[in-house]
Amino acid sequence: MHRTGPIVELVSTISDAAETIQQLDTSQLVKHLVAAIGADSVKSGRLDQHLYAKDASVLRGTSSVVTLPRCTADVQAIVRTCTANGFSFVARGSGTGLAGGAVPLDNAVIIATARMNAVEEVDVENGFAWVQPGVLNLDLSRALLPYGRHFAPDPSSQQACSIGGNVANNSGGPHCLAYGVTSAHVLAIEVVMADGETVMLGGLDAEPSGYDLRGLFVGSEGTLGVATRIAVRLTPNPPIVKTLLLDFVQPNDGAATVSSIIAAGVVPAALEMMDQRAVEVVEAFANAGYPTDAGAVLLVELDGMADGVAADVETVRRVAHANSVRSVRVAADDAERDLLWKGRRNAFGAVARLKPDYYLHDTVVPRTKLQEVLEKVYEIADRYELLAVNVFHAGDGNLHPILAYDSREPGVMDRVHAAGAEIVKASLDAGGVLSGEHGIGLEKRDYMPLMFTSADLAEQDRVRSVFDPADSANPMKVIPSGSRCGDFAGHTGSGHTIPEGAWV
C-alpha cells in the first residue's frame, strides 16, 4: 500500500482496532447522568452513539453516551459526572466541522450544545449580545437584523454551524477578509472547566484585566473547557454593499487580480475565487448565471459608504481589466447578490455532483503565491488520479482544495490522504500555515510538527494543562501526543497515547 503522511499512518494503526472495540459498560455512567440532567437529555442507544461519533469530516471515533444539556448547570453536572466516572468529554455544536474536532476519541461523552440555542440579550449601545453556544450563526445574524447589526464571521456553513463551534474553531468565512475572524468578535465567554467550575473569560469592559484568556480560548477546539455563554460583538450593517463577479479565461489572471486589488489599497469585504470545475457544479445547484466556460471567477464584495464603495468598484474594474478580465458583472439588487452567494456558500456540497465523496483541505499561503500553489495542487491531484476542485477565500490566501473521489473505489483513501499530505507540505513550503479556519482537530494534529518546533508544542501543551490537567476536555486533539512532557515543574502528561477508535 502507498502510504505517506502522518494521518495515513494514524488511520491505519487504528482502523482495525475500532471494529473490535470492547462493548464498554456505560450503565453506571448513564444512570448518574440521568440522575443529574434527566432521561430526556441522555441518549445511549447504539444508533445514537453511531451518529455522534462523527462530524462533517471523514473521521469517525467512538462515543459512550450522548448528552443534550439545556443550561450551564446541566453542562457542569455532565462534566462532573464524567470526571467522577473516569470519562472524558467532547463538546459538539452542529457537527459541521471538517477537521474532526468534534469526533469523540477515548469513548468520550458527547456534550451536544444544540439545545442551548437562546439569544439571551442584545445590547446595542454596548455593542454585544449574550448567546448560548447552540445558536446557529445565521440565526444570530437574523435575530440581529431588526437592530441593523450582524455577527461578522460567516463560515460557508453559517446556516448550520453554531456560535459555540465558531468559538472553538476561531471560524472565518468570506467576510473575515475585512472584518476579522471570530476572535475579534467575541468579548467574553462563560466556560465550564474540566473540573466543573465556571469561569468568565474576557469581559464587557473596554479593557478587562489580566491575561487575554478569552483570546486563548477562542480556537482552542474544545480542549480548554466547554463554552456555555458567549458575548459576541455586534457589527453594524454597512449602508452600501456591491457584489461583483469577475470572469477570467486564464486562472492565473484571476490570481494576479487578487494581489493587485490588495496592492491597489482596496481591502474588499470578501474576495473569493472559484476554478472552472467549481463554477460548473455551483451553477448546476444555484442557477445563478455563473459563466461555466470561465477558467476562473472572482466574487468581490465591497461595502461601506457610497462614495468609497463607488471608488473601490472602479479600482477593481481597472485592475481586472489590466489583468484581461472577460466580463465584470455587478449584482443589480439583493436578490442577485444572494443568488451569487448561494452558489459560493454551497460549493463544497455541490462538488458531490462530481463524485460521491470529497476531502476538503484548508491551508493558507501568501496571496502572492496563490497561483504557484494552485498549480502544484492540480499537479498533485493529477499524479494521484484525483479530481481537484478549488473554491476559496483568495483575498486572504486561504486555499480550500477539494479532492473529489468515490470511497467505494479500492485503495482510494490512501491516495486521498497522500495527496492531502503533499498539498499541506506545498502550502507550508510556500510560507503558509496548516489551517486557515477549519482548525487542527484530529485531521491535522500530526502535521503540527511541520509548523512548530517541539519547544513550541510543549509550550502550547503547558498552557493547555493549566486549564485541563487530566486531559479530559476533548482529549488527544490539536497537539500530537509526543509533546506531552514539557512541564517546567516536572508534571507528567496524562496517560493517553495513540487514539483508539478513530478511523476513516
Add this chain to the structure above:
Amino acid sequence: MSDSVTGTFNIALGLDADSLASCVSCGLCLPHCPTYRVSTEEMSSPRGRIALMNEVSRTGVGDQSFIDYMDECIQCMGCETACPAGVPYGSMMEATREALAEQTGYQPRWRRSGFWFLGHPRLLRGASSILAVLQRLHLVPSRLGLPKLPITRPRLRSTGEDVIVFTGCVMDAWMRDVHVATVEILEALGLKVHISGDEAPCCGALQSHAGLGGQARARAAEVVMGLKGTASIVVNSAGCGAQLKNFGAILGTAEAAALESRVFDVHEFLVTRLDDLEALAGERDAERQRVAVQDPCHLRHVQRNHLDVHAVLEPFVVPVSLDDEGLCCGAGGAYSVMHPDTASSVRDRKIDAIGRTGCSMVASANPGCMMHLAGGGLDVRHPVEIIAASIGR
C-alpha cells in the same frame, strides 16, 4: 404508533447504493429540517437519518429506535431543497419505510386499514358525515385537530372537458368548499370544468409516505385509468399534485409518465392566465388586505412552484412571505395525527413566523397544512377561496 419491537431484527433496506453514498454529511440540511429544529438531535435530522440508513444497510440489523427515527420524519423535503449535493432523500425515506412496512411491524394492521380507508372517498365521505354529527355533539376530542367537518356538501357538477379538477379523498370529504372556489374561478375565466370525482378517487400520497407502496400503486393505477384524455388536470392540494407528478416513477408505465405532464397545481395553472385574473380583479384597492402566505412543502420543496401562489394572489390581496425559508408547518399529511406533540412544536415555529408578518389571515394551498394551522388557532384560507371571494364580490 407502531407495535414496539424488542431487541434487534434483521432487515434488508434495499436502498440504491449511489443514493446512500451521495450524502457527504456536510450538515447544511440541519436547519432546514423541522424535526431537527424542534429536537436539535442528530437522530431527527436528514443527515442523521441517512447515516442510520447507511449503518442499517451495512449491518443488516435494525431495532425499534431505527423505526422510531425513520417514522419521525415529516417528509417535507425541505432538506432536498437545501442539499447542495442533490441527495435523493425523499425516495430513500419512502423506500426505507416500504422495507420496514414489509419486513417489520412498522405499519400494523389498524394503520394499514386506516390508510386503505382514506383511499376510498365514498366510504370516507360517509364516515365524515357521521363524524361531523359527532362533532356537533362534542364527542370528538379537539386535540385531533380536525376541522369542523361538513354534514352535507355542496354538489359539484361537470360542465365540460376544457380542464379536469382533481377532487381526491380527504379534500373532497372535508373541504369541498375549496373545490367549489376552484371551479368558480376556472369558470369565471371561461373554462368548462370536468369534476374527477369517483372516476379517479385518491392519488395515494398518504399511503406512499407511510411506506405502503402496494396501496399507493393501486390508487395511482386507478387515477391513471380514470383520467384518460388530454385535458389539463388541475389540483388544489399541494400534496396530491406532487404525487400525481410522480406517477411515472411510482408506476413505471408510459401512460403514468404521460399523465404527469398534464398535471398542474391550481396556482401554476392560473399563473398562465394572470392577465385574465388581473382583469377579474379590476382596480386594486389602496387598502388591500395583507395575507401571510404559508408555502406548503409540497409546493415549495417538491413541485417548486410556490411563487405562483404569491403571483396569483397579488391582484386580490397583498401576499406577505414568511421569513422562515419554507420550514415545514408540521402537518405532513397524516403526520400531525400520528405525532401530535412534534407536529405541534413544529407548528409553534410557524405560528411565530406568521405572527411576525402582522397579518391576521393566512393563505395555505394544501389541505393538511390548512387543518393543522387552523388547529393552532389561525384564520386559514385556501388561496382559491380568497380569490373566489374577491371575484364574487
Add this chain to the structure above:
Amino acid sequence: MTAVEHESVVAAFAEEIGRSDPVAVVGAKTQWLVGGEPAEGVRLVRAPAGIISYEPAEMTVKVRAGTTIGSLNEELGQHRQMVPFDVDDRSATVGGVLSVGRSGIRRRRYGHIRDFVLQATYVNAVGDVISAGGPTVKNVSGYDLCRLMVGSLGTLGLIAEVVLRCVPVPTASRWFTYDGDPRNLDASLFQASSILWNGDTTWVLLEGHEADVESQAGKCGLQPTEGAPLVPKHGRLSKRPSDLYGLTGDFLAEIGVGVVHVGVGHLETSGAVEQTGARHLHRAVKERMDPKNRLNPGRCPIL
C-alpha cells in the same frame, strides 16, 4: 541579512535573557509604570530592532520588537499602509506597545491592537525561543499564544519579533467637533475612527473616501477642527460604553469603546474587574509558564 543571520539575532536575545535570573525588558519606557515597576535590581534587557521583511501585496510586516512605531509606520507609509498603533510618542517600541496591550484612540474603527498580531516569537522563562501563530493573515493552527503575550507586560515571555497585519492609510482623515449628545453620533456614524468626549465637547475622527467624510460630517452637523484633543495621561479607566455618561472631572472618554483617559486628581483610578472567578486561572497560567517568577517580576497584569 540571511534567514540564518535573522535567527542568530533571536538566539542572541535568548542568550542575553538566559535561563534563570530575574530579568525585565525595556522599550522606550513610554508606559513604564503600567502594572507596576519591575522589582529593584532586576537585570534589564532590550529587544532587537529592525524590520525583517515587508510585503506590501501581503499587507504583512515582520518586525523586531525593539523597532519604534514611528520608524515602522514611516516604512509602511511609503506604500500607503500602516499599523494603527496610535502612540503619543513615536519612540514607543512595537514590543512595548504590545506587551502593555493598550489600543490607541482609533480602536473604534480598527479594533484592538491584539488583532494585528499574526505571529509572535518570544523567549520563555527557561530561555527557549517559542514561535506562536503563523505568518499569514489568517491562521488557526494551534493555540493562539500570541493573544496571551499582548497585554501580559512581559510576564509570560519576552517578545523578540512579530508578524503584524497592516491596513491601508485612508485617503482622507479629518477631525471634527460636535456640540450635541455623543450618543447621537455613536448611533448615526458608520465606522467613525474615533469619537472622544470630555463631558462637554465631542471630537470625531472620520476616515475614508473624501466625499464620504464630507457627507457624513455634513449629515451630522460636525464642525471641522484642527486635530485631536489633548489626551489626559494620568490614568486610564476601563468601562462599558454605556457607563461613560456619568463621568465628571478631567477626562476624555472613547465613545463606543469604553476607555476613559483621566487627568490628575480624578477620583476613579481603575475600572471594574470583569474576569470574576477567573483570577486563580490567570495566576495559574503565570505560575505554569514562569514558575520562578523571573520574567518582569514586580509587574502584574492581574488586578
